[in-house]
Amino acid sequence: MADLRGNPGPDEPIPLGQRLFDNFFLLLIAGIVIMTVIYTAWGLWEVVSLPPATLP
């Protein structure tokens, strides 16, 4: 039987969600990748692909 923290008993398989959440390094990689792709890399691409402004 699961305990109060949701940990399964000795004979029960650990649910997939709990295994994912317990994998800190997977979470770390996911956090870095999402931020790097959506904020940083996409932002850099926006800046470097700006056409030069024409002088008035």
Next chain:
Amino acid sequence: MTDSNFRTCGSTGLKVHGPAELLIKANAVVSVVALLIGAIGAVLLVLTRWQAVHLLSAPWYYRILGVHGMSMLIFFIIFFEMAVLYFASTVVINARQVMPKLGWASFGLMVVGAVMVEVMMWTGKADVLFTSYVPLRADPLFYLGVILFAVGALIVTSMFFANLVVAKREKRYEGSVPLVTFGAVAAAIIAIITLLHGAAIYIPTFLWSLGLMEVDAQIYRLIWWGLGHSSQQINVAAMVAIWYMLGALTVGAVVINEKISRLAFVLYILFISMASAHHLLVDPGMGPTWKIVNTSYFMYMAVLASMIHGFTVPAGMELGQRLRGFTSGLFEWLRKAPWSDPGFSSLVFSVVVFGFVGGITGVTIGTEQINIIVHNTLRVPGHFHATVVSGTAMAFMGATYYLIPLIFRKRVAFWGLAKIQPYLFALGMLIFTMSMTFAGSFGVPRRHWDITFSQAPFGIEFSPAVDLLLGIVALGGLMAATGAFIFVAIAVKSVFFGEPLGEITRGTAMVGVPAGLTHPPVHSSNVDELNAELHQPGRSWRLGPAPGTVVLVGVFLLAFVVYFFVNWKVLSFVWKIG
């Protein structure tokens, strides 16, 4: 490693590893020193923005503004977060501190870095404000100081994960880590994202300050805010972890749903850092799609996470109180809560002001269209003082009232003052943030020495209400600063000159010991019966087992909707059609 380095806490039964305890103490002490420097800066700043006083000269105003920002947002907060990481990866899971010498080396790096930055700023060699935007150029030692500090913090964060790996291998805990430690995991991951961005921008900027390379101003702002704003998201995760801890210690709060609370922390890990884009909403270099995707915290997933915690924390407190027998009506659990326990009052004020003022304003002004009437006005510092100061600093203060007896094993000094300190600090900050927000609504700029624009070749007049509002900003700020100084006095007296705690006598009130330790919140003997009754369908107008919290959350959502739509209405005044 033998168990001889451990002591068992008489109050909580947790095993405390000696080397970890020393590192927690050192980081907490330096954090309070930084708080003191930042609070002195705060007093000077509010007395300058108060037009009737206008204390500092222009150069000193901007110098102190930089000192205040770095001392508070970086040094105070991050040193305390290092203490939280050590605490959550050792004490909470009965584990040992790995590589304590490396911990001291990184602590040394952080202290040296912080001192270098402070010296450069106070001596006028780094008048570049908190953001140090290129092409404003500071002395290279300023950038080097920031880099050393960040490297130290990165090492501590890595040691946090090493502690968890070793603890698992040594079977210090079974199954998943406790929720408080999981919150610290979220904070640590966000810290790594933050520090990587810090390295990516401060190392080139250091080289630029030496004349060795060029740095593009727009790219600087993009990458720097990956550090500048994300560092404040470390606070959010650490603060929420402390909310759960203080709730359990003060009123026996329960976690109403582990999966939901952990999911909310994971949403922070995945989506909260991209809120950095809020600062670039008026930058012409970034396109609207990038802005909207990022400032929506990827379609509001991180906002959802905060709203989950904003419900589960008070609901857990309510349920804990009801399981202790406070079941009458909607709010007996709140009326009969330990309001004289500074840990509890700090927790409540932190949750309420963070949510109602910081959260609502943050999501609203982070909307791309609305941001145009907010950007660079006092509404922005009005928002982040509600989150970082009223929310995070208040929670850290509440935690300190428990750390002093549990980790330093001293009584909390000036106990009478400690009981009122959270009220003074929270009320001062509420007045400060609200009046700042209103002043910003009149267009008053932030980071501005003289809004009368004296001797300027153009004239700008603000509403006469602005002078009154800036006076109220100063009064609120001075009240909050007084609360901060009282906190520093309590912490310093307790830690360095405090009375040793000795044994805590359960059931007897002790001067200098929070009620959560002398009277640990214990659920009623008929807890199963109470629990079954609370979960009966149809009970309390069908509002579930925590009806009081549901009502409070309803008030919050109503305030959110009203504030959001008022801002759209105000925006419509900007472009008059026809």
